[in-house]
Amino acid sequence: MKMLINRPQTVVADALRGLAAAHPDLDVDAEARVVVRRDARQGGRVALVSGGGSGHEPLHAGFVGYGMLSAACPGEVFTSPVPDQMVRAAKAVDSGQGVLFVVKNYTGDVLNFDMAAELAEEDGIRVERVLVNDDVAVTDSLYTAGRRGTGATLFVEKIAGAAAEEGAPLEQVAAIARRVNEASGSFGVALSACTTPAKGTPTFDLPDGELELGIGIHGEPGRERRPMMSAGEIAEVAVGSVLDDTANATPVADGPVLALVNGMGATPLLELYGFHAEVARVLAARGVQVARALVGNYVTSLDMAGCSVTLCRADEEMLRLWDAPVQTPALRWGR
Amino acid sequence: MKMLINRPQTVVADALRGLAAAHPDLDVDAEARVVVRRDARQGGRVALVSGGGSGHEPLHAGFVGYGMLSAACPGEVFTSPVPDQMVRAAKAVDSGQGVLFVVKNYTGDVLNFDMAAELAEEDGIRVERVLVNDDVAVTDSLYTAGRRGTGATLFVEKIAGAAAEEGAPLEQVAAIARRVNEASGSFGVALSACTTPAKGTPTFDLPDGELELGIGIHGEPGRERRPMMSAGEIAEVAVGSVLDDTANATPVADGPVLALVNGMGATPLLELYGFHAEVARVLAARGVQVARALVGNYVTSLDMAGCSVTLCRADEEMLRLWDAPVQTPALRWGR
Known part of the structure; x- marks a missing residue:
């Protein structure tokens, strides 16, 4: 590698x-x-x-x-x-x-x-x-x-x-x-493993034509492997898993939500935006309003190909604080 | 793929x-x-x-x-x-x-x-x-x-x-x-090819243990292939090629410069920052001051692994306009 x-x-x-x-x-x-x-x-x-x-x-x-x-x-x-x-x-x-x-x-x-x-x-x-x-x-x-x-x-x-x-x-x-x-839930998907510098070889084997659903950010195992799916099918599983989760104090499905479509490191931004279109479609079908969206590589797993979806049921105070100015290397906005 | x-x-x-x-x-x-x-x-x-x-x-x-x-x-x-x-x-x-x-x-x-x-x-x-x-x-x-x-x-x-x-x-x-x-010059390096959705297979073959110097952003051929090099060695070739270029109206080597260390799509940000350290080292050794730096994936080539360096000999007006507020999906800063 x-x-x-x-x-x-x-x-x-x-x-x-x-x-x-x-x-x-x-x-x-x-x-x-x-x-x-x-x-x-x-x-x-x-x-x-x-x-x-x-x-x-x-x-x-x-x-x-x-x-x-x-x-x-x-x-x-x-x-x-x-x-x-x-x-x-x-x-x-x-x-x-x-x-x-x-x-x-x-x-x-x-x-x-x-x-x-x-x-x-x-x-x-x-x-x-x-x-x-x-x-x-x-x-x-x-x-x-x-x-x-x-x-x-x-x-x-x-x-x-x-x-x-x-x-x-x-x-x-x-x-x-x-x-x-x-008020937050996440679900990740890997299309490839990642490779740590110390090891130099992929952290796990993911055969051609398969993806892993429910992956963590260290290449640790997820829920299951399946034959490769379309972006729309992946969005249905990922968004559905977050919305159907019952462990949260505040159910995400009540919306409106902050939505993060996050790349794991090696997936092109072109694909992440296409995936966000599917995430937005699934959320709309479930009646969940997207108040703010962020698409890009923010919580990565070295050179893993794949993505994750994070949804947060946001109240007005959270949205106000989300919109407040920020000046960091990776997240910046302001007046 | x-x-x-x-x-x-x-x-x-x-x-x-x-x-x-x-x-x-x-x-x-x-x-x-x-x-x-x-x-x-x-x-x-x-x-x-x-x-x-x-x-x-x-x-x-x-x-x-x-x-x-x-x-x-x-x-x-x-x-x-x-x-x-x-x-x-x-x-x-x-x-x-x-x-x-x-x-x-x-x-x-x-x-x-x-x-x-x-x-x-x-x-x-x-x-x-x-x-x-x-x-x-x-x-x-x-x-x-x-x-x-x-x-x-x-x-x-x-x-x-x-x-x-x-x-x-x-x-x-x-x-x-x-x-x-x-006033600008760039030099790119590929550690892997990229794969277009239409073709589905890598645009070119880059053997294990080799990199391509002077690559374009479509996987088109560069200057030469060499056995894999360290980040420091790559920075010397890339920065050196830009500084030694004589075609520009304004020689970059006069400095100060705007520096962009750009990922081609699949190279982790951890590696891009390490590479920027080497770019900064080479520039300092050549006596070129870095006025502003930007590190990340901005001009990519789908899922290609690799990077490019762009340097712009910036005058005061350019720096003032660079610092001016901007609000776009991928580049944002402001007051």
């Missing part, structure tokens, strides 16, 4: 050097592996810290900036960051108003963020935690007790980040973050 | 339906294949129209909006749009101040935009044309007389679009567009 890299051992450090070179408004410590918004402590706002294994870019470091994350801690590829990174990030961004940890539900991430929260609290930093577990495809998985955290992470980080930017106190920022997670 | 599509015949129409669903501020005519900014004729500004074969998304339709293109005309995959689309677009956006056609230098595009300019002028629309031909890798190619147009198209559309948004007259918008093109 050919890759645009120097050595597998330096992939994450090299990417952080590149991030620093491209985005001078970020303070990137490539050695400690902490990416911090330079003005994080100005204004005395609640800070948001997230992180996780690398290989899902632009998540999370690409979401550090005005109106979203205060800091991110990238781990090795598909490997949780360590508590030391998270504590360092919390110290770098806390202005006394406390820190919200946004944690995707993978065993390693959960354990390490919990330990980091304890250590940070010993240092006098108030910490709240939100666990993102939006993937409706499987309960429990290779790396998870309970549902996996995937695309809803972007919704949580954007909406809670906007609340923090407005000056909301920690409890309120944490509450809306949880509200977004509890 | 598995694709996230319905049928090869409907790929472009399906993507346009998705674009319309995701971006209500665009007026998308999926049948006529014209994408128009809804408020294009308000304010009496010069209009920018571009277009070209599909398969390079987000180019061009993803750059339609405030501060950039007024309209885009997508052709079939890797096939020029027809003059009728371009005339229809020109009529939809002209407010009496004239239209600038931004044309990548491929034979079909050039002929069709020339014919469209004649037809539009017969209808009383003033038309100027800028030809983008930034690819330093080859002179003449499979689809081109002279150099190919690639990544500099983004710089031309952003900077000239900002000038138009400010109210600059047609001659001035055209002049800065030409100035950007004449």
Whole structure:
């Protein structure tokens, strides 16, 4: 497998050097592996810290900036960051108003963020935690007790980040973050496996003419394999699975929704937009209104071909915070 | 080859339906294949129209909006749009101040935009044309007389679009567009071929362990094949080729530069940022200052793995117009 890299051992450090070179408004410590918004402590706002294994870019470091994350801690590829990174990030961004940890539900991430929260609290930093577990495809998985955290992470980080930017106190920022997670569901589909730099060969075998439904973002197994399906058929399964899920506190099917049609890394944007047309068609047929849509590569799985759909039942406050200005490497809009 | 599509015949129409669903501020005519900014004729500004074969998304339709293109005309995959689309677009956006056609230098595009300019002028629309031909890798190619147009198209559309948004007259918008093109150079590298929906198999064979230097954005041949190289070695060849090119009116090597590190479609963002670190290193070693950098998938070649580097020797006016607010599906920033 050919890759645009120097050595597998330096992939994450090299990417952080590149991030620093491209985005001078970020303070990137490539050695400690902490990416911090330079003005994080100005204004005395609640800070948001997230992180996780690398290989899902632009998540999370690409979401550090005005109106979203205060800091991110990238781990090795598909490997949780360590508590030391998270504590360092919390110290770098806390202005006394406390820190919200946004944690995707993978065993390693959960354990390490919990330990980091304890250590940070010993240092006098108030910490709240939100666990993102939006993937409706499987309960429990290779790396998870309970549902996996995937695309809803972007919704949580954007909406809670906007609340923090407005000056909301920690409890309120944490509450809306949880509200977004509890109103979100995701379903992913792989047309190919991905290849980690360290391994150099595909993480699993997916024969020609088959796809895997309900895939995770690390190439971990999904619900089932089927002969290849059309974009319309895939949209019916993916959207249907999210709408029919009953585990959520807020049923997504009530709409209106925020919709994320996310590429896993190697699927052309031309195809993602065509797929979004099918997602919109299925939602319309089910009577669900799309309030806002985002189409592109946001929560990826290295060079995997495929996509995921994330839907969040959005109330007016969520939509207002979604529309609020944001200035990060990967998500930007504003006045 | 598995694709996230319905049928090869409907790929472009399906993507346009998705674009319309995701971006209500665009007026998308999926049948006529014209994408128009809804408020294009308000304010009496010069209009920018571009277009070209599909398969390079987000180019061009993803750059339609405030501060950039007024309209885009997508052709079939890797096939020029027809003059009728371009005339229809020109009529939809002209407010009496004239239209600038931004044309990548491929034979079909050039002929069709020339014919469209004649037809539009017969209808009383003033038309100027800028030809983008930034690819330093080859002179003449499979689809081109002279150099190919690639990544500099983004710089031309952003900077000239900002000038138009400010109210600059047609001659001035055209002049800065030409100035950007004449100050830009690009060099692309393929680690894999791409697969068009119609053909269903890779456009060329690239053996394991080899890469192709100087590739175009349609999988057309480049300069040479070599055994696989590291990111640092690739950056030396790509950046070196642009800096050493002598065809430009404004030598890029004088710096400061706008730098675009562009993914061809299937290369993970993690790798693109690592590659940008090497590009920045090579530029620093040559004494060229990077004024602004953009890293991501902007001028793609379907599912090709690889990247390109585009550098533009930017003067103060170009930098000011680059920084001006922009609101399009794929490029957004602002106050």
